[in-house]
Amino acid sequence: MNSDKVLDARGLACPMPIVKTKKAINELETGQVLEVHATDKGAKADLAAWSRSGGHELLESAEENDVFKFWIKKG
Amino acid sequence: MSVKEMTAKEIAQKVIKKEDLFILDVRNQSDFNDWKIEGESIEIFNTPYFDLLDGVEEVMERIPVEKEVVVVCAKEGSSILVADMLSEAGRSVSYLKGGMKAWSEHLEPIKLGDLHDGAEMYQFVRLGKGCLSYMVISNGEAAVIDSTRMTDVYLEFAASKEAKITHVLDTHLHADHISGGRQIAEQTNATYWLPPKDATEVTFAYQALEGGNVVTIGNTAIDIHALYSPGHTIGSTSFVVDEKYLLSGDILFIDSIGRPDLAGLAEDWVGDLRETLYNRYRQLSDELIVLPSHFMIIEELNENGSVGKQLGTLFAENHGLNIKDEKEFRAMVTGNLPPQPNAYQEIRETNMGKMTPDSEKQREMEIGPNRCAVR
Structure with a gap:
């Protein structure tokens, strides 16, 4: 999936993946897509819930070699 | 105000002795609904930490001043973040050391x-x-x-x-x-x-x-x-x-x-x-x-x-x-x-x-x- 920006949050523990995602998405325009890579298992549910509560859209998520990948469209 | 650490054992003692404790649980809502700390003397309120990143003002009014307060999350990282913010806002709070992981194992x-x-x-x-x-x-x-x-x-x-x-x-x-x-x-x-x-x-x-x-x-x-x-x-x-x-x-x-x-x-x-x-x-x-x-x-x-x-x-x-x-x-x-x-x-x-x-x-x-x- 195409993205406008990639955030590498691998190796970071909660709450940093979300803190960084929030910062990164603030720098995007509405409609642009942020791709996030994280290894913290808690990030999965939290990113989905955070996207909803922030009005963003979690387009897709995937898991590859213990890395979680998320594509979030800025709302 | 300084942020103190509270152990799972201290919370267990409060549950057993029915001592008042206010818990601010900052995990996401579905994790909270699935499983949380319970006790007759426990008052608990859930707001995910990611909704508090811009400030804790909104949640401040939900936190009683007269009760001991502990912030809880899955592993402890987010609860320390939120506890620090509450502390900067002038509240005396603790966080659960090791988070719900420690609570589950105590x-x-x-x-x-x-x-x-x-x-x-x-x-x-x-x-x-x-x-x-x-x-x-x-x-x-x-x-x-x-x-x-x-x-x-x-x-x-x-x-x-x-x-x-x-x-x-x-x-x-x-x-x-x-x-x-x-x-x-x-x-x-x-x-x-x-x-x-x-x-x-x-x-x-x-x-x-x-x-x-x-x-x-x-x-x-x-x-x-x-x-x-x-x-x-x-x-x-x-x-x-x-x-x-x-x-x-x-x-x-x-x-x-x-x-x-x-x-x-x-x-x-x-x-x-x-x-x-x-x-x-x-x-x-x-x-x-x-x-x-x-x-x-x-x-x-x-x-x-x-x-x-x-x-x-x-x-x-x-x-x-x-x-x-x-x-x-x-x-x-x-x-x-x-x-x-x-x-x-x-x-x-x-x-x-x-x-x-x-x-x-x-x-x-x-x-x-x-x-x-x-x-």
Whole structure:
């Protein structure tokens, strides 16, 4: 999936993946897509819930070699 | 204001002593709804940490000034962040050290009573998950029953009582938590007893525990009588300790009864469950104190934080023991089942020795409530 920006949050523990995602998405325009890579298992549910509560859209998520990948469209 | 750390043990003490505590749980809503810290004196409010990153002003008005406040999250990172923000805003708060992970693993040892000749009976209450395990100590020897995977707790406790663990027993093959039985037995050279009908697929050596077996602890001979009592699993075995306590495993709880479906055989085992509860247990003394392997709701705790009640009282009060019609019983037990525990198949396989997940994975498999009962 195409993205406008990639955030590498691998190796970071909660709450940093979300803190960084929030910062990164603030720098995007509405409609642009942020791709996030994280290894913290808690990030999965939290990113989905955070996207909803922030009005963003979690387009897709995937898991590859213990890395979680998320594509979030800025709302 | 400085942020203090609060341990799972301190929270456990507050739950047991019914001391006021306000918990700000900053996990996401679905995790919170699935499982949280409960207690009669606990007031709890959920706001995810990610909704507080721009400021804590909105949540400030929900936090009472007159109560002690602790911020809780999954592992502790987010709770420290939020606690720091509250502290900067002038509030005195703590965070739960190790988060819900630590809460799930905390065991609180409580003495239940004395047995004959100076022997003692202890219950280990795992408040965060509702699991109960036991230790019988008699004259320098100890037996551990239905232990959790936090094996150090039992080893250290036995050592503090100058007792050597000689027997380890499980009432059944657990599906909701990982048993520490095998590990304790290996470390102490104790005998590990399992009901053979639950152990047909295990990959390690064990001693077959069958109805009628007697296991003796210490020179003064505290006897554990095994009583075959299938229903939750086909092998489920209850223990009568020193003619005083009935360790009912996951067959009979204080306010509910066991569910027969966790090995996928609800229809097959419901008859066994009824036979055990309505016939075999009826033949036992009403005076026996029932000690189950779980509690489901915080109201099941006695004044001192322990869980246990006389069998006679349960026959009078427990709804699951008072369904006269067999069809109705069958419908209640097989039609009314709560969601299955998290990762229960993997937990069963771990307890059989078929898989050996690392400790991080084990922790994750166990997260959440136990859900072993039907009410």
